[in-house]
Ligand code: KG4
């Protein structure tokens with residue numbers, strides 16, 4: 595089965611072709627127009643998707659060495675995301691499926707992230723040993739979920755305020771770094787000292803009594819943001835410049851240590867043998883390293899997506915559509931699926 599996937603929920607325009615479960619192409623174009631705004635400008639994002647969607651989809655089909663007429667299904671992100679941005683890919687995908695007279699499958703972007711670690715392992719199947727805990731960390735979401743073999747999942751923890759990616763991006767902006775600051779902090783931190791300054795770690799064993807902490811898998815990053823801002827205000831510009839790498843490493847350590855502690859604690863309390871990380875922040879090298887060490891210590895298997903499948907991409911959209919179809923899901927000749935902005939709306943929709 596040949597599936598074309600399309601992703602336009604935020605600032606990546608992407609098309610991918612999955613042929614019998616294998617990724618044959620995955621073309622991703624990241625928008626550069628937001629760099630100096632310190633965040634994604636929704637109107638600009640929609641316009642950029644509109645400008646690029648035809649050439650990206652054409653490139654994905656050409657690279658896969660099949661023709662459009664050999665496509666069996668088209669899948670696209672229906673949400674959550676920036677509504678105008680989602681609409682560009684969703685309308686394009688449904689129009690193309692209608693013209694080719696093939697079925698269309700709407701995909702929830704966050705669910706696609708959850709299953710992205712299994713693309714790279716060649717089999718596009720969740721781990722055989724049963725349920726696993728997924729940490730999904732992106733620019734807009736931070737979720738801990740219990741995921742079952744039948745592809746259903748239950749959210750057991752989420753951020754109460756900012757997402758982990760937002761924490762990277764907003765604190766990075768305070769340091770004068772361009773958007774998205776996550777990858778820049780990652781690179782800077784390689785030559786910094788994570789123990790240079792201890793920023794707060796909210797809702798963890800360090801910040802709460804063991805009684806109120808136990809079994810709480812929610813996150814909070816807004817206190818970190820405030821703490822970084824007030825701390826930076828007390829430093830001179832020269833000091834900040836000299837210690838930029840140390841500050842980046844300290845911020846990164848505050849975010850990563852919370853993500854690791856909560857994930858391992860969730861895996862232990864739910865007695866699972868596997869955990870996975872996914873979403874843009876799962877590209878972070880310290881998160882990958884520290885999570886691997888913690889999993890090794892706890893005797894837990896860690897599933898990590900290839901870096902290209904961590905950040906937004908259409909291969910994960912086509913992969914989840916393929917997984918659902920292989921488990922008896924239906925692909926319909928229905929081309930009136932509406933976009934949704936919030937995760938909750940998407941979950942209800944599914
Ligand atoms: O999943 P994603 O590509 O888009 C959303 O669905 O939001 O995630 C984007 C987020 C941004 O906040 C970006 O700064 C962060 O992922 N990110 C990283 C790294 N690469 C991307 N954060 C930390 N370290 C990285 N290497």
Ligand code: ZN
Pocket residue numbers: 703707732733873874905906
């Ligand atoms: Zn994403």
